[in-house]
Amino acid sequence: MIERDGERLLVKASLLMANARGLLDAGRAAMRPGEQIFDFSQVSEADSSALVVMLGWLRSAPAAQASIRFAHIPTGVLSLAELYGLTELLPLA
Template identity: 70%
Template sequence: MIERQEGRLLVKAPLTMANAGGLLDAGRSALQAGEVVFDFSAVDEADSSAIAVMLGWLRAAGAAGAHVKFAHIPAGVRSLAELYGVADLLPLA
């Protein structure tokens, strides 16, 4: 679901309700101290659960001493984040 590549965590599964729990757990497990970039360039499907997963990773990062950034967020997810008023909470790489 998530693969470490060139210092980034490449998300390789749809960011949908069906995968949300697994992605949340996989992202938490992959966190390390320092800066962590979740790269969504391989994501071809996403729904509103992506916002919850990303916020969950941010919370887990704080507990792990990591600083999370997000790269290549799908346009639909970015639009949803703006609609929900949480876009400013999602740090971009």
């Protein structure tokens, strides 16, 4: 689901409700101290649950002594973030 490539965490699964819990857990397990960039360039499908997963990773980051940024967020997810007023909560890489 998530593969480490240096400081990048490559998300390799669709960000859909059906696998949101698995992605949330995989992202938490992959976090290390320091900066982490979750890269969505290989995500082909995403729904609103992507925002929940991303916010969950952000909430888990302090416990892992990590800071998180996001790269290549799918357009539809960014549109939803704007609609919900969450854009400023999503640090971009």
